[in-house]
Amino acid sequence: MDPILVKILYALLTLFIVLNYGLLIQGIVPKIGARVGRRHGIPFYQAYLDIIKNYSKRTRVTHGIMFYIGPVFRLTGGIGLLMFMPVIFGSNMFQNFSFTGDLLLVLYFQFFGVLGMALGAAESGHPHSAIGVSRGLSQTTAFEFPLTLGVLSLAVQYQTLNISDIVAAQQGGFMHWSIMTNPLAAAAMLIAFLGAMGRAPFDVVLAPQEIPIGPPTEYQSGLLGVLQLNRAIFPIAKLILFMNLLFGGATSWPELFLKTFLIYMWSVFVGVVFPRFRVDHSVRWFLGVPLLIGILAIIVTKFF
Amino acid sequence: MIYIIIAIVLGIVMIVMSIIAIHHKNITLAILSAGGVSLVASILYLLLAAPDVALTEASIGSGLTTIIFFYVLNKIKKHKHVEE
Amino acid sequence: MEKIGIEQISLAFGFIILMLGLWGILSRKNIIKIVLSFTLFDTGLNIIIVAIGYLKNKTAPILDSAELQTDTASKIVDPLPQALVLTSIVIGLGVTSLLLVYALKLYKEKKSLFINDYKDLKW
């Protein structure tokens, strides 16, 4: 078979696994939260129900071309992010298309979906969408700064911007993981990770508890379904990225599930413990201590 | 020696007249004193072997200038008169 | 020390008159007085020039007598400064009269000869 075709098929397989994993996590995590709070909670397959419901709605409305394309951008961004990353270390099958670009491509490609989504949401003309975008973008710029410093610190440490190489360098036991070899960078990145996941205390962007304020305000039916698919894929892609950079990657799917789940739980725990930040607070917060840690990480790796 | 004494006397006269010309409140007297300085100076020129300069100074520096001053002064006075 | 001659004395008086004139120019507030001080200033200047041109025991640079016709240059005083003074006196007259014309015109404008009144242009 044509090697390209094989690659595409394996990529689709990856996508399928990740999608299901993402959807399940979406259901399981609230379920755990509910059980801890001694409530019954939603069924773990709730996310599947939502998607099916959205796709089977008969009323479908659109505000215009950008409104229509926005979710496409969003989902392309999520899938693309996954596609440009090696998922399972050492497995030829699950390298996806990571040979076409390095860490930088991944870092910048995150914004592809964000920007497209923001544009789509903006066309709806709903002020709440715009407010959500404003909040989201503001917060993103803030946590990206320590994140980048951390990533740069890793790049300095490993003298490469190639994700596979970074993962390779961490093999051989957890003492080789970046989180152990470069704790400062890891700290900066993991703090930034909280912002990237968009959970409490940084969830004012979507404001899930209130009447919907945030980019997807106007979306419904199939369009919302696309967004939900992305909401399943995109966080997992990010988790995989952090896993690759900080926790030595994964050599098999179970390892991947375990590591990503634990990383995910880190943001969940923080979210449970801390109250929500307002955007101006979170911006200042990210540009405070986390930024200093990031700078320190750079200095330490460069000079010591 | 006598020339020197004369020169000194002339000089003192000139200084005195200059001071009058500058400080006296009566403008007519002042103009006359200034003319006087010129006149005395022309005598000094004679002593300094410059007769032609002396002549010129006496006629122009002393005479003509004083006349012009009075002419202008008159015009100003007339003007003042008309105004009043 | 050289013996003091008439030219040194004249020079000194010339300077004194010059300075008095300058004093008048700088201190008087009446425009006519200022112009008057200018004539004094000029007179002092002229005295200085003539005194500089004067060399002792020489006669005037007018070649009328026969004895002066020979070896002229060593017997007469330097004629040049005297010529200069003549010119200077005439120019002085011109300047003085023009100053007076200005004084008159100024008076016509503001009915005042007080120089401090003419500060329309400044800064």
Next chain:
Amino acid sequence: MVNPIYIVAVLLGVAFTSGFFSKKGKNIAGYLSMLALGFVSFVSLQWLHGFLSEQQAAAQIFTTAFKPPFSINLLMGKEEAVFTSLINIMGLIGGLYLFRKLKETGSNAFIALLLLIMGLNVIVMTRDLFNLFVFMEISSIAIAGLIILSQNVKSISSGFKYMLAGGLISGMLLLGTVFLYYFTGTLNIDGMLQQNLNLVKGSSVAVFLVITAIVLELKPFPANGWGVDVYEGADAGISALISSAYATASVYVFMKLIPVASEQFQFLIAAIGIITFVASNLMGLRQSNPNRLLGYSSISQIGLLMAIIGLSSVIGESTNFIVISILVSHYFAKAGLFWISGIIKTNSIRDWSVLRHSKILLVSFGIFIFALVGLPPFPSFFGKWELIMNLSGSHNFIWVTAILVGSFLEAAYMFRWLGYAIKLELPSEIKPVIKLNKIIPVILFAASVITAGYFTGMNHEYGKLINYIPLAFALAFVLIEFLPVFIKNTLAIAGLALYFYLNYQSYTDISRIFAAIFLLGGILTLLAGYAYKGKRLGFFPFALMMFAGLIGLIEAKSTLEFFYAWELMTIGSYFLIIRGKKSITHALSYMLFSIGGAYLIMAGLGIASIGKADLTLSILHQVTEYAPLVFILLAVGFMTKTASIGLHIWLPGAHAEAEADVSPMVSAILLKAGVFGLLILLMAMGEQFIGKVSIPYLLSWVGALTALMGNMMAAFQEDAKKLLAYSSIGALGYAVFGLSLMSHLGWLTAISFSITHFMLKALLFLAIGGVVWRLKTKDMYKMGGLIKRMPFSFFSVLIGIIVLAGVPPLTGFSGKWLFYQAVMEKQWFLQGAVLFFSGIIAFLYCFRLIHAIFLGQLKDEHRNVKEAPFWILVPQYILLAVLLGFSFLPGSMLKPIGNMLLPFLPDGAIHWNGQLATTVYGYWNGKTVMIIIVGIFSVVFGWLWFMNRKARKIKQFNIVYAAERPFRPETTHFAYNFFAPYKKAIGFLVAPGITNFWNRIDEGAHAVSDKFTKLYNGNGQTYLIHIVAFIVVIYLISFGGF
């Protein structure tokens, strides 16, 4: 040759004859006088021609049979021919200008004019000191006579002050003359020069008196209140005579006599001159009366000449060239400006917008100001250049600094004035009466100063190498201004295209890239010009002048050519910028920063030329002394154009207020000139150090902070074009950073980034320009929902911002990717992180730009807005096509650039395999990334489209709005202060500190100016005290051992 004695004879004869004409005959007296002045002009010009064609030797003319010292002798040499020509022509043309006024007064007035000119002629020609005194007296009496013609109290009192000061000064001169005679036994200047006066005992006091008197004639600071008052009080025509003819003669007298003084005394006078120059220009800052302003300017220029002549022993043989070129500019310009002032008759420079009633006067006004400030192609440009080269070439940095500071101050008030004339509202009540005899002199002098500039250039060693063809092409458009835009635009495009076609092969590699940006970019932006209707007066000459300058930068071989081109570009762009509606202050600050930068460049090139025989640009390769200083001066100079942090405040306003197609010109193209300059500098000088700190390292921080500040400011703008302008500042910060890396990758980043930025900024400015064109507002919150009305513009902006933000797969990412490889290689991570942060902030404003304008709610008043004009869209879509092409095949652009850099930075750290780029750190395949993303996108889109093909399009207000239905788009469109939380969090970082800093400097200068001018209290007597005090102080300095 006509014996020059006839100059005196004819003038005197006609003056006497005129005396006989009664009031009825005053016409005849007038014509006769003009005839006489024409004749003497002819005589002196004939001599001048003789000298210039080198057929003539200098001639001595004796008035009697004796030789000096017993007789008065006149000399007609080359300099005398120049100066008498200037004086006589001024007499003739100035007489023409004053003709009606003189005729009203009668034949006496003509006599005064003739006597003045005669006096000045003799002053120039005579070699006899006493003769000089006499004719100076005659001239000043004649001037006093002319001043009194205007029967108003200002004029008369100023004349009186003039007479008082003149009396004192001439007394001093006479005293000095007599003393000199006493000590040397001669009145002949040549005779004095033969005896070495330094050895003659006691002569120093005499020399002091004579020279100080002459210096006082030249109105040194602060003993010059009388001079300023005369310039203001006298009739403008007479002020022109004083400034151009009388001052010219005085300067020559000074030149003639200065060798008598000792070298030390010459330096003292030079110092006085430079103090006068700086102080007068400083005081000029706060003037609002045009004549008084011109007076200060006149005095300052003469002060400069005084300094130059005093420094002649340092400057050497080019002194005469410098003096004459600066003097000639001043002569034409000052006469012309005074004349224009006389036509306009206003008391405030704010009323000079009335000039716009007469285009030709406005043009002349501009020419004179440029000539005065010393911009090309006018004589003073070459003079000032030569001066600075000489002084800095001989280590006289303090003088250079003072001269440049003074010149800068002069430029400040001159350009403020020009701005007023071009931009301020027309006062309705004033309309100048323009008489033919008054306008002809102005035009004549304006034309002459250009011609003089050309000849000065031709007489300069490097000036004659300058390629004047592009400038001539630009100026030719002045002649066809009456044609409609369509034809002129076509001609301009054809001209640029032809020039590029003919020459691009002669440019070296990197120059060719910039030539393409400049010229092809020019053509693209000019295409948008077809959208304009009518004639578009004043656009094409200046646009093309800017392009001429840009071409010149590329073609420059010598330092002078480079500087000439730099200044030319500045002039052209200044006029482009000032075309904008509210751009008066922005254009001024643009000009001031440009001029300041240009002076730094000039000083840098001057210091670089130390010890070099020929001044080609290659001297930068071999700077031995003060290399870091040269580097800093040039770098800061270039960074005024790249608008780096601290020097950026001119840019936002200037670019925002400009017209739809001018903004891309000045933003996308012009800024690259600074990048080009920096590139040349870095190529030539390499890395320099201050102590142990590398200057490029400092530069990298400048770049990083510029990017951060620019982008952050952009995020908070409400004005769409201002947003783009700040974004340009930020983008140029990237370019500066890239250059500062001094590595192959760094430069590759910088150059490719420059190309990309050129395209996307042109694209965005054109698109937004088109929107502003239709909506007549630049405030984004007043727009919204325009995607429905202007889909093509929307698409341009969409692609533009994706490229700008550097999101893969479009070509903006290639810049980011390269940038990181370069940062990794150089290990400058902190700067890199700052730049990354600013790159993220770019998302904020990118989104805001497209959201507030095209998305959200459509306003009621925009429901019928049309798409942007076709011709504004054309260049956009050309650019779009190129951008998308590059995105698909980034290697095709980057690889050739990398090859071009190999000769300079041989370490080609990047390797290409098809479209796959690899460095030590990473890899990237633009083409594959593009294919993958497009693939995923189409699949998702296809699927969504399939699922939702029956989606219903709903109306504008049909949104989930808490069970309400909003009706007003204004309240529903969330756009104003879009990033409020962000501003609250870190807005303090963009508090206008730098603007305040510059404002405070400006205020400080004005306050000092105010203090200084208080010296001139208007009292004639005070002025006399100044004079006496001046004499005493100078005496104490030169004899008292101070």
